[in-house]
Amino acid sequence: MKKYILSFLLMAISIFSNAQMPSVKPEDAKFADELKAKFKDSKIAAVKSSNEFTFDLNTSKSLKSPVTILEKANDVLVGLRDNHTYSNVIFYDTQSEVLKLNAKGLRGRPIYVGVTHKDYEDDGIFLSDAKMCIYSLPFDTRGEKVDFEYQKRYYDYKYLTSVYFHESYPILEKKISFIVPDWLKIQLKEINFEGFDIEKSVVPDAKKKHTTYTYTVKNLQENRTEPSAPNSSKCLPHLLVICNSYTDKDGNSNKLFESVSDLYNWYYSLVEKIGNDDATIKPVVAKLTEGKKTPIEKIESIFYWVQENIRYIAFENGICGFKPESAQNVFKNKYGDCKGMANLTKQMLKVAGFDARLTWIGTTDIPYDYSIPSLAVDNHMICTLMLDGKKYYLDATEDYIGFNDYAHRIQGRPVLIEDKDKYILDKVPEFTQERNKVLSSMQLTLEGQSLKGHSKTIYNGEEKTQILRNYASIRSDNKEESMKRYFSSGDKNLKLSNIVTSNLDERKKPLEVNYDIEMNNFVTEVGNDVYITIDKDKEFGKLIFDSTRVKDFTLYHKMLIVSSTELKIPAGYKVDYLPETVNKADPDFSFNLSLTANGDKIIYNKRITIDNALIKKKSFNTWNAFIKEVSKFYNDQIVLVKK
């Protein structure tokens, strides 16, 4: 018979690491302790960190790109803690490769680097070619130095778009250098350099026929992930690498990405390979446009059909990250990524006789415009419709958005519109916070220790589409309960009943929600006094920014909240005290809160705006001061006293 040969005790012994003699010089130990005092939360720091990029003319026939790039990364890391294993990830894909990971310790002693490769799986992306090279480095004793290096080969110059200075650990000196051969014309675009002391040097070497561009920065803090922070490209200093042109062996100059037209030409070369076939689409378009009188009615019918019937599933697999799927395939599959959905929208509109074009766009996550010919400029695709000399932008990935309405993430963003061998540059219109207005009114009476009454709220823009989308995604058997929870923000003290909404499929009109409400534990009765807090939402009342936060705070969209609440003063009572009005305004946000007595009613008016969906780091002090007042107002009490 079999026995349990291995208890986990025995296995455990084999992974035990032995205690070692100190391997650190006293001066290194002291140095590490100083760094630890300086960078309190960091477990390691880099004394030096460098990334050197060299460029090669491609000689291999298996590769399409004429220029390849080799990155050599080298970090001298110092452990600030004992017994720490540092792990990090290098991303790569089918167009790149991570090579030669190597680490050395004291006196060149080789150190084992634990390496695993894995596919990268992201919740938002169903299929991607991104891969992770996960490596780990042991730091047994603080002060121990590890000289770590690796190489990354880019098989196509296009895919090296940007180079960042920050790492997940602090760096005392960071150097990024590009050794650019004379046969290559390159542009290095400096982004977000403001506030960082980055030195640049340019050293030509006539003998070696190259020029070295070096950027050096000292004392970089570690890059921390902070909730609701803007995309790294918007807040961290980095370089955009744009290979403009090269001279081949025969001395001929060849364009790479010199201007936006080169970028467009490459994109368009992929578009030309899509191979749209209208046969299967035609009958559906005919059906969708049948009986529709005006062009707008026809367009809406098609646009909304794509929103409703094509499921968004993201694919970023190799070239599929750039080439739209054919319209007939998206139509057949009933799913697609943004490019596939844009292409189907375009093709259906074309079949219906409209002038519709594919359109590249970078969402609000991206700080660049089309003056930069780089793949980093855009991350999304929509469809532009040309009608009577006007442009309309259709983004079918935005469920429940109406025609001529634009989601916050594309508002104000530059677009690159397909125009055969030319292209058109434009911008998506930008709306104010009025677009997302939430307007509510409530009438309350005091009954025992509860506030009871009726509430009516009108949701617009992003606030509306968000609700419609959530509602649609809830399982039918759970819809009612979820609605109650949603409109009461999960507050057990709020009991909602008789919820009536306007049509939850309606895109063009605002959403109206009515319900009866009972608010418990908002009233405290003591002797002759009744204390009442009236605000059930208390928006932003607890959003205070820590002084250690480094990055701006982003919101999903601009906001405008307007509400008016009437509280009937019960007979036999009079108002003894009302909290003081708060009026606070900053260019990016404002709060107006007031309580006034008017006859037998107390009127509570609230108006809050977040004008740009962004609270900047430099406004944090102002914001915090405002919120202190706002929160005081929210929590202060209306005091009624018996007459």
Place this chain on the structure above:
Amino acid sequence: MHKSLSLLALLLIANFSFAQLTPSERRAQKLKEEQQNQKSDEDLSPSERRERKKGEIAKEVVFGDDDPQFKVMEVPAKWGKESAVVIYQKLSYSYLRDNNTVHVDELVRRRIKLLDKAAIADFSEFYYTSHGNDGGRIGIKIIKENGSVVNVNTNAAVETDKDVPDFYRSYYLNNDKYKKLAIPDLQAGDIIDYYFKTQRELSNAMLEDAYDPFLFTLSQTYPIMLQRFEFTVDRGFFINFNSFNGAPALKEGEAGTDLKGRKRAMIKTYELVDKDREKISKDIWNYPLVTSPSVKFQVVYESPNNVKNANYFIGEMGVAKNTITPEEIQSLVGRQLSGVYSTQGPEIIAYIKKNLKNETDPVKIAKEAYYYYRYSFLTSYGYSGLNSNLKETFTLKGSYFVSTLIEVLKSKKIEAQAIVVMPRSLGPLSNLLLSNELEYGVRVAGSKDIIMFPFGKHSNYDIINSELEGTEGYAFTPVRNPRVFNYEKVKIPVSTYQQNNYTSNFELSLGENMESISVKRKNTITGHFKQNASYSALLTHDWEKEERKKFDPKYKEDEPERGNKVRLAEEKRKRDADKEETSKQQKDRLKAELEEEYDVQSFDKFELVESGRFDDKPLVYTEEFKLKNMINKAGRNYIFEIGKIIGKQFELSEKDMKRSNDIFIPYAKSLTNEITVNLPAGYTAEGLQDLNFNIDNPSATFISSAKVEGSKIVIKTQKNYKKATDKKENWPNMVAMLEAAYKFTQKKVILKKI
């Protein structure tokens, strides 16, 4: 432990094959894979074409099943508001042998009607269990409302490491490979009809084993109109099967067919058919395997001459075994314990011999042996090599614990017995069916019998894992091949709510400007609460020091030993750095725990008063912290949200008020708060009468009182969950208590200037 190790192994294997390829080879492979997905028949090699053909035939065979339920289009009106309804699911498992291989095949076919957008989202990203090559092992078709059928191309499926939704998980345990696929053209009203097959081939050398056990409830994510489980089992296999809580019985069917398709009398078939099954209940505090119709099933292979020595409960070949006798339990446990012994054994014996030379009380000796065993393990190299997560959560393997302790006690001429029980989440002992459902412990007879189960990092000998409390089991002296059966039925004692107590003494001082509240809190923790609280409150340095003092008084960590001074200094530095680091982490953890209950301004101080490492002492520690957002201006006065001081309470939703299952709380427990609030000079408090609650019923208690004594507010609250297991009819008792406690947290008092 098991799971993480196998995961690691998988990672290593994956990495290995990946690393074998050069970059250009990988690109070529990628290209090949891409092409393969779109290959037409002409592009295929003869063997690929054969594979594809085989797949097509398999598809025809599976979808050709003329079972009328696979043609059903409509779902009952009562389920019209569901997200989706399973019209039919048929799951077939076969265990068949040929000359040198065992084939374990699984075929799952489901027909599901999708009723809303949520279901479309759930099925558009589709997952299935996968073993090896998928050629023809998966087939998906969509039946549109008008009856037209769309065949889904499954070539683009890829492996995924993501957490797979419950619905797609297999019914047996131990499967961790899934593939995912985007399903095209789904609309509400569509039917998705799919099947997948898994095939595992195990060589005869691997025969002696049990195959993945099945433990499942018949209710799943969606309601099910009809479900059928079929099992085909070759000669030489043993089956354990039973259905519980009203689940239909397993029926034996006609003779089955072998791998070559021949009908053979010795191949048995079994089938379970279940109809009209509602979706699974979402009640809190529920043990679904106890409350809802459920099934246990396992196939075991044992060679005929080894049946007596099997590590599993084995019945008669070809007959599904559905009960386990105590004799079988005693025999099996006897076998499993024999020859198993911890490396710590001799050390414990030596310690007991030396330190309890004249002790004769078996209970005292057993207790000391338990704690020395724990100490010796926790200070062993084996333990220090565990990863940080396992260090906290491990429990020693039962067979090791039991046989080692029995051996140790034998050295003092004490005869201890083994105890076996089944966790209460798996049902009563009469539901025992599989050997891995058992948990092992030790019973020592003495002035008062004691029962001990394997230790964890912060366990006490007399605090029994709450999953085992109240369960029935057997006690006996384990021997290999017992001739006489001397088992005795035992019941594991249930700890009372008084024994599991968490008392917090608060002293609150309100600042001059009323903006923050300074709190001094002393926590006194006993019973089951202790183990959990110890993870945060006890630092390794603290308990290690205490235990070294007790068990190894000569050990002196800070005194220089003989040897290299530099090395000793470095070791001391590392120890000190580690102490500093871990106590900082502890403060962060305690602060984070506090933040789950309150708006914390700062966490200032922690002090351990009593470690509670040993059974007779509670865990006691004090904390100092500041809270904010509890006092606000109210006109000329202040309003103090005093109810919040007892921390967040369970919030029952409207849905939670109704209950369809009995109640299973991890353990009975009591929570006591004694709160003193020092009022600022010149203030008095009003509205305290609202803080008085008095709920006391056979299931639960929430009693609170509040009064002003001089310049202090004095509040007491007592919350008891009196029973770990309760009838659903008593749910209103629990609701009354939970609602009262919640209401208490919402109460406010007015601080008035005198």
